[in-house]
Amino acid sequence: SHPMLDYQKDSIRSKNFMEAANAVMPGGVTANIKYFDPHPLAMKEARGSKVIDMDDREYIDYVMGYGALVTGHGDERVKKAMTEYIENHGTWLFGTPHALEIEMGKRIQTHFPSMELLRYTNSGTEATLLALRMAAAYTGKHKVAKFEGHYHGGYDQMLVSVSPSMKEAGEEREPNSLPESKGIHPSHLRNTVVLPFNDLKACERILTEHRDEIGAVMIEPIQSGFIPPDLSFMKGLRQITKELNMVLIFDEVKTGYRTCLGGVQSIYGVTPDLTALGKAVGGGFPFGVVGGKRDILMQSAPSHGSDVFDASQSKNKTAQDVLFHSGTYNGHPMILAAGMAVLDILEKEMDVLLQRTNQLKQGIQEIFDRYQVNGKVIGMGSIFSVVLSPKGKIRNYRDLQKSDLATRKEIDFALLKRGIYLKPLNRYSVSTAHTEEDIRTTLTAYEEAIKEVYG
Numbered sequence: 001s002h003p004m005l006d007y008q009k010d011s012i013r014s015k016n017f018m019e020a021a022n023a024v025m026p027g028g029v030t031a032n033i034k035y036f037d038p039h040p041l042a043m044k045e046a047r048g049s050k051v052i053d054m055d056d057r058e059y060i061d062y063v064m065g066y067g068a069l070v071t072g073h074g075d076e077r078v079k080k081a082m083t084e085y086i087e088n089h090g091t092w093l094f095g096t097p098h099a100l101e102i103e104m105g106k107r108i109q110t111h112f113p114s115m116e117l118l119r120y121t122n123s124g125t126e127a128t129l130l131a132l133r134m135a136a137a138y139t140g141k142h143k144v145a146k147f148e149g150h151y152h153g154g155y156d157q158m159l160v161s162v163s164p165s166m167k168e169a170g171e172e173r174e175p176n177s178l179p180e181s182k183g184i185h186p187s188h189l190r191n192t193v194v195l196p197f198n199d200l201k202a203c204e205r206i207l208t209e210h211r212d213e214i215g216a217v218m219i220e221p222i223q224s225g226f227i228p229p230d231l232s233f234m235k236g237l238r239q240i241t242k243e244l245n246m247v248l249i250f251d252e253v254k255t256g257y258r259t260c261l262g263g264v265q266s267i268y269g270v271t272p273d274l275t276a277l278g279k280a281v282g283g284g285f286p287f288g289v290v291g292g293k294r295d296i297l298m299q300s301a302p303s304h305g306s307d308v309f310d311a312s313q314s315k316n317k318t319a320q321d322v323l324f325h326s327g328t329y330n331g332h333p334m335i336l337a338a339g340m341a342v343l344d345i346l347e348k349e350m351d352v353l354l355q356r357t358n359q360l361k362q363g364i365q366e367i368f369d370r371y372q373v374n375g376k377v378i379g380m381g382s383i384f385s386v387v388l389s390p391k392g393k394i395r396n397y398r399d400l401q402k403s404d405l406a407t408r409k410e411i412d413f414a415l416l417k418r419g420i421y422l423k424p425l426n427r428y429s430v431s432t433a434h435t436e437e438d439i440r441t442t443l444t445a446y447e448e449a450i451k452e453v454y455g
């Protein structure tokens, strides 16, 4: 079994690295999510399902680039697709239309038939931002609604819902709009309305109250990638948003190509007006997709479907008539080549990936049950999390906050010591590179960790 890591002693190079990094970047990190106390582990190498840190410790990785690496680290097939692209085409960027834009789009449409048309972006953040602009333009209504605790990217409009303390969060059925960061313009607290997840009646009341102002309702159809909604909630939300002329946006950045090939929308049989994708579909590179109803997407066509392809030459069109969407790297050939390779792999290996994840989930649940721990493994597809709570079902962000996060963190560190890498308190992302042996090793470590924490 894995030699035990003494976190303080055996991660000394990571610790020193973080001290040096502090002199270059605030807090030593360039994305806040990378930080955790007492200091994060800095990595130097990764292959398949494994990462190796600066102290030469090997871990089975369940962060997987926060879910982006659905085929694991350094997949040879993805690498080959990218190098072959450069060899065959001579470049890695055209800045013009090119063949892979159509090929990739058609492939995504086979999995997500709701995407009658689509556009590419450079991140999940950009995808949800674009979806919001499209919705506002389409409905003429500029307020947006989101759900408490849902993440759609790090920008002002959507960094509104919960404060860490929950003190000012308001009634569960009517959450307050709170800034999640310093520097958020106060106007966003008025223009972003917060809804309670999985509470249809409350949503109906709040949305109806703001029916003339809210143009978009954005949701992580599985909250944080692991809290599934009731089917009746999803169907009801679809119905209400339709009746109130609001664009329903599924943010499937986490769940797309992870729950199954067609995302949460295919599992629930609920069709959103717009969908945002990111993470897995980009093979670990910066990428996003916005797709959905033809009428909504067509707003960004320079010609609006006329035979004039240059907006500046169109007689009856000005720039203001077109929904602006652009970007130097949109539809980047290298990333589309990588993404196509990932979709090829997933079409063949998704079933095995889901089976393997289930094996891990069931194994962990079985350990909880055997040691009479109030732990629940929840999630769908290749992402899940572990929640310690005596309460029955975890239904929303507040249930999660009320769960035993301190013990969960202890388990996560007990796992780190045994060579299982997960950012403390984060969710698990499994990849096609994880083997049966990885799952067995993880479960052995899990049992030892539970014995250490509860023993």
Ligand code: PLP
Binding pocket: 066, 123, 124, 125, 126, 128, 151, 152, 153, 154, 220, 251, 252, 253, 254, 278, 279, 287
């Ligand atoms: N939406 C969801 C549901 C996400 O999980 C994330 C990323 O964590 C984003 C949007 C933002 O994506 P990105 O980090 O690629 O900008």
